[in-house]
Each structure stands twice: as C-alpha cells, then as structure tokens.
Amino acid sequence: MMTSYPRELQIQFDQRVPMRDGITLSADIYMPVGNNGEPGIYPVILSRTPYMKAEISLETAKYFVRNGYIFVSMDVRGRGDSDGEFVPYFNEGRDGYDAIEWCAEQPWSNGSVGTIGASYGGRIQWLAAVERPPHLQAMIVLVPPSDPFVETPTGTPSPMHLCWLHLVSGRALQSMDVVEWEQVYEHLPLVTMDERVGRSIPSWRTEMQHTQLDAYWEPLCYQQRFDRVKVPVLHISGWYDDEQIGTPLNYAGMTAKGASAEVRASQRLLMGPWGHNTNADSRFGAVDFGSQAIIDLRGEQLRWYDHYLKGKTVDVGAPVHIFVMGKNEWRDEQEWPLARTQWTPFYLHSQGRANSRFGNGMLTRVKPAVEPVDTYLYDPANAVPFITDATSSQIGGPDDYSSLQRRDDVLVYVSEPLSEDVEVTGPIKVDLYAASSAPDTDFMAMLIDVWPNGFRQRLCDSMVRARFRNGMDKPELIEPGQIYHYTIDCWNVSQVFKAGHRICVQVTSSAFPKYDRNQNTGEPLGQTTELAIAEQRIYHDAEHPSAVVLPIIPAR
Template sequence: TTQYQTAILRPPHLVTIVPAMASDDYHDGWTYEGGALDLSFAEDWPMSTLAASAVRGRYPDGAAIVAELNQAIKDEFTKWYRYLPLTDFPPLRPSDPRVAPYFFDWLKHPNDDSYWTRWSIRGHYGDVTVPALEFDGWYDIFINGALNNFMGMRSEGGSGVARAGTQLVVGPWVHIPWSQTVGQINFGAQAANPIDQLQLNWFDYWLKGIHNGTNKQPRVRIFLMGADRWLAANTWPLPRTRYVKYYLHSGGGANSVRGNGLLSVIKSAGAATDHYTYNPRHPVPSIGGRFQSSVPGGPYDQRPVLGRRDVLVFTTAPQRHSLAVIGPITVTLYASSSAKDTDWTAKLDDVYPDGTSMLIEYGIQRARYRNSETHPTLIQPRRVYKYTIHVWPTANLFKVGHRIRLEVSSSNFPMYDRNPNTGDPFAQDAKLEIAKQTIYHDRAHPSEMTLPIAPQ
C-alpha cells in the first residue's frame, strides 16, 4: 500500500512498483470489514510487531514493555481477545502514547471518515503512471484490496503503460509464507512460491530493459484451488463469468449440520423461517481463513463448529458436474433481530464426499452499517431488513461429488470483534446482551448466495 502512496506522488525516477499483498484502503478490508473490527489483526499486529519496535531500545523501560507484550500475545486466547471495553485494552497501554496510540485512534473511528480516506488508494489510480506487478493469496487479509488495485490500475491508471502493463498474480497462499501447503491442504508443486523469480523477471524487464517476455505474460494469473492449477486471463473478473443465485431453503430447522437447510438454484416457495440465539459470551470460533496472525490461516475443516445451534447450515446436493467458482461472492439475507445492532456472518465451504467441510471464504455485515460505512443507523428490533454480506473473492473448483455449503451466523471470533448487541457507541461496551435472530427465505424474502461461475 505504501508503494501506491509513493507512486501517487509521481517521483520522477520511479519506473515500476511491485505491491506485495497490498490493500486499497486502511479502513475497509484492513482494520474493519463490513463495519466490524478485524479484531485479531488489529490487536495482534501492534502487540507482535509495531508496539515492540516502537519502544525496544528507545526507552529505559522498553525491554520491560516488550516482555509484557510478549506475555500478552501468549495470553490472547485465554484472556485478551475477550477483554472489554476495547478502549481500555491494557496490553497496548491506552494512557502511554509511546506504545500504540494509533490503535486507540482506530477505535475512535469505526466509520469510514476523513481519518481513513486521507490515506486511501481508491480514487487515486489516475495519479499512478507506472505499471504494477500486484500479487497476493486467496487466504490473505488484503486480497480484496489487491484485486481492487488491479482493477483500478487497469481501468484508471494515469498512463497507457500503467493501464496496459499492470499484472496480477494470486496463489492459494496466506499472507506469508507462500508455500504449497496452506492450512490443511497441500496444493502441490504448482503452488510453490514463484514470486521471487517473477519479481526478478519483472525488474529485469522494466529496470534493465531485458526482453524476457514479461510484457507478453497474461495480465491475470490466478491459482484455481480444487483443480490445483494456474489459470490465465487478461481481465478480472474473468470473462464470460455467470452470476448464479443459490437460494436458502429449510423446514425451519437449519440449525447445525444435522438440520434441514438446503441450497438450491430454485427459489423458495415455502414460508419457513430459521431462528437461532446469538450469545456474544459464546461466539463461533474462527477456524482458519484469511491470515489473522494468531489464528492459523488458510483452508481448514469447519466441522468443529457445524454442530452448534447458532450456526445455520445450507448445503447443495452433490455436484453432478464440476463447478468453477471464480470471483466475488455476495450473500443476501433477509433477517430480523431482537437487538438494536448485531452482526451477520457468512462462510462458503467446499464439502468433500467424506464430510470434510473445507473453508473457502467468508464475510460479515454489521447491522448499523447495512446502508453506509460513513453514516451508521441502528435497526428496529424485530423488523425485517435486507443485508448484503460481501464474501471476498476466491477461485475454487467444486468437483463432481462435492457439495456447496453456506454457513450463516452472527460471529466469527476472534477474526472479528463480537457485537455486544447493545447498540451503544463502538468499543465502549463492557456489557454483552443476547440477541434472538431470524432468517427469512420465502417468496417475499429470497435470501440467497450469488456465486460467480466461470467457464471451464
């Protein structure tokens, strides 16, 4: 991201940039997502890296502060992730501006206001006149921003060479390392780290003028998980992508993997609703996913959480033909809550014939930010609202015999902070309230997941 910020200033000797896993915005997709705080990232990054480097060797008590931070990291799951209120978070010393004052600034600005927009890359691609080699991983916390950067450069770059020359490479990786084994899956030798050689080739071409074919490479190279091979194209999303709606169905009992939730391309004609209780004292634990520092990232089997009554599970029949899901995903929920504010979460899983429910991607939407991340409004308890959850882009082949699964709940912790359901100002609550949640999927409320289906 800092490379883009430099390029926006147009230094005269800058020829090219290689933004590695770079977001397009510090608020949306970095510190917050769908209005929820990226809790594990926001707390762990300062504790493990930023705060320690700020005090180590600079102050007489610097070593003691670093020791405290190291101990706090060890105690994250048993103690600190659950600490409330966030504004008093002890490991980062709210009264000591030497340690991590920015963390508490983040909490003061949950809205996407001028605090964040002054650093955003969005809207500034026209100021970037050099080409970029953008690379990232499907399980990286910045993947959505990286894809936005590529699209922005290709359509709005400030010169012909910036627009035509920018390239994108996305592997199956987490933030780091870029290896063939990610989470619980070995993607094979094809997924081994190619980035060092790609960068060398890129710099040889742009800086040394060596004609090595870099400029003739496809503008988009992405790894298709499930098929474990690379795909090439010149646009993102891929050309000829179809967006197919998968509707939620149930007999009113989609709770847990043992329930009767179904996913189908046929619209629901029934009037059943699904209900669950969201208790922020007992949130759904994060298992794998985008890099979260302290939580192992990548694809992980979700069966440990699928027995919970506060997780609604909707699953298709086994695939009769393989299906390549490549691109951005949205989940539309018609829902009501007993609370004045709450969260809605969605996960996309690939269900193997043996029952493994492998996490592919996920997203969240905080109710007060359902219409705007700049002007939040609370909800009326028990009123039905339409919510759109942006499940981040992916590239996964659902093989013959596999099933597509959607998990719906109200927490994914500690990936995101717990919504206390009170409707009070953000980060100031020490109290937690229980919310009664209802998901509607009848003819008037067609809750669904829209998948991008690419040609094979």
C-alpha cells in the same frame, strides 16, 4: 551481446536519508562492485519496512544485486535505526515519495526506481504512488491491506490487530509469544484492551475514537485514487491471505482507472494457493495443493523489473495468472473478474430448521416461494469461533468447520452432491434478508467446500455490521424486528468443487476473534462492557430470496 553483472556485493549500512521535515531515515544500500571497485550505475529497487531492514532483506538484496540492481532497504519513520515517531501508515506517503526521489538522485542510480514490499510494505507503496514521485517506474506489491474498514467493516479494528500493534511497538520487534492473546481478545471494553496486553498502545486508542469512515482516515485511502497512479504494478497475493480482498480490487481498479491507457494495460495479477506468507509451502493446514503450488516467484519479479526498469523485451506473462484450487493448476486469464463468468445465485432453503449441519438447510438454484424463517440466538458471551492461530501473523486458512457446524447458532445451507465438477472463480457475494431483536448486530457468511469424507473446507467469508449496512460513513441503527437486505462481500476464490462434493454456505452472527463481537446494544462502539442476546431471523422466500451469488466458470 550477453551482459554480465558483477557478483561481488558491497553494503553501505545506515545511510541517512533526509525527509522534507528534517527527519532522517536509515537505509542499507546493497550494490554490485565492478572490477575497479566502484559500484557502477544501475536501476534501484527500494524496500521500506517496519520489520527491521536488516532482518528481511539480505537474500532478496543479494538476488537482485546479482542480476544488476542496487537494492535499498529502509526502516520506516520511528522504527529500527530511523528517526522520528512511528504512527502506522500516516507518514508513509510523503516519506515514500522523498525516499524514491533520494534514490533517483544518488550517483550510483540511473534514475529509474522500482519499489517492492509485502503487507505493510505493500500498502505504503500505494500511499507513495498516489503522491506521484517522478522517478517511480514500477511496483511489486504483495498482500497489501486495503483502505480502512474494507477488510474489517466493523467500525472497530479487529481484536487481532492489537497483536500487530504490539509487535511494532517501540523501535524493535516485540515478542508476541509472551502475551496470552486469547485472554486479551476477551477483554471489554475494546478501547482499553491494550491494558490487558500490559502495554500502552496509543494507536489502538486513537483508532477506537474513529469508528466510522471520516476525515481522520482520508490520508490512508488510496483505492479511490488510482487515477493518480502512473506505474506498472505486479499485484501478488494468495486466496487465503487474510488481507486478500485488496489485491484483486487494486488490479481491477488500476485496469479501469489507472492514470493512462498505457498504465491500465501494464497491470498484472498473480494469485496463488497461499496465505499472507506468499509462495511458502504447497501444503496449507490439512490441504495439499500439489507440486505446482510453489513457483519461481523471484523469477517473476525479476522479469517485471527487467522489463520496466531496464527496458528489456521479456515476457512478463498474461495479465492474470491464477491458481485454481481443487484442480490444483495454474491458468492464464486476460481480465478480472473473468469475462465468461456466469453469475449464478444459489438460494437458501429450509423447513425452518437450518440450525447446524444436522438441520434441514439446503442450497439450490431454484428461487424460493413460501418457506418458514430460520431463527437462532446470538449470544456475544458465547461467540462462534473463527478458526485461527492466536496471533495475527496468519488469520485463518483452509480449515475444517465441521465441528463448529454442530452449533445451533450456525445456520448451514448445503447443496446436493455435485454430479460434475463446478468451477467457482471470482468475487463471492451473499444477499441476505434478515431481522434482529437488537438495534445493532452482525451477520457473517462463509463459503465452504464439503468433501465426501466430511471435511468442510473454508474458502472465503466476510460480514456486515447492521449499523453500517449503507456504508462505513453512514452509521444508522436498525429497527428491531424489521427485515433488512444486507449484501456481504465475501472476497474472492478460485475453487473447483469436484464431483461428489457439495457447496455450502454458513450463516451466523460472530467470527471471533477475527472480528470483534457485536454487543447487540447499539451503544457507541468499543466503549462499553454490556452484552445482550439477540434473536436473529433469516428469511428465504419469494419476497426475500436470500442467496449466495457464485461466479461459475463454464468448462472449456
């Protein structure tokens, strides 16, 4: 028998939800209204946000209410109408637990609670889940940040993080347009950068005092505690999400270490050709990903909740559903990374002059033998830009790096034009053998698709800070002139390099302002203004086979 749900919507504003320490948080309750005027009893979907609950929830809430759910939208502690002090992330595990259990106890709840949220609202679901609230039954997590330093392995927050901290200062959202952010990012020392904004931001100052992974950060680390998570999770992100690395990591972690075999089998990964704003447009920057790029994402979410909150027998889809860029089509898979991956090193080569796209840098599958070293000068006063808008709402995209590859402090290694399509789907790793004249410095690597028309499309990138080469909890300066082996995790991609295109790797020592500039002095991070120029040397020979390791997917 088909079940029909009431279409009328009733809203209870500013319901006070008590936390264990006596603080109350504000929630708006969206609920169906039956023929008798009462809401009835339904499963509950909880969304907790620092971005003003009334601003982001109405259309989402109406959709789920129409489909037989009660939707609870809550301001997190210290934001909007909620009491307490907002300290980003640090109260969210306990508060999330208490909010979930409060939802389960209400007379309009059947005791089955799911959570949903993106970005901040994604990470805090994980922080609540590791607390094991008994009534949490399912999560939908979109574009969540990872553990501290996973996205920015620098020891310092990204300069663009200050933009976000300004946005969520006080109880209401602040205007980002009134600040000249590009001037702010130039400010040194980093620790006083908030002065340049014109606002005291205590969280920035506090983070700048903890420039390695230590006990301070422990409450925010969830990616080593998947064994405590006992719920099905729909993991959603985009290849160009500026926090993308966390979503595939979380899916892989939960399928390997979730609290039970049943939980491990109930994970699903969905990756589209999107940025931090998922499923927003088929076109991103100069690249059009085609008519298939936008999907019925709410329908995917509804099926997830119907299955895990209502117990319906519905098809929630294959374990992995990914959009393959270049080919511009969706594909189902059974695991991540893909079992049929051929991990293939593409080695860096040159005749000692890989500087700029006009140099002689090459990328081949042939291991190097005897080759001269590539050198460049890294001057933090003239850092290589990372192409992005000024604010942190979206950091980078499928941008054209052809103009930046004119610089001599950018090494460019490029393959011959491909004779056939080559699919690269999975995590990207760069093995780099390098030396520096500085006691501390940075090395950046970027994977690029070079089109026949000259467009050089950024795919993915990341970096390593030399002092953290052995881990974010083990800072150690380097010996100037000594060769070190660095491993750079360049995140993930799914791209078909079309026939006639070329595979390119770019190596440099800055990507500003995505990452702060290494000042090359070895001094305590973020506290000084002195800058030094470093001579960087990249090795690619038999003893030092620098390479990018690509996850090649053989054609079926």
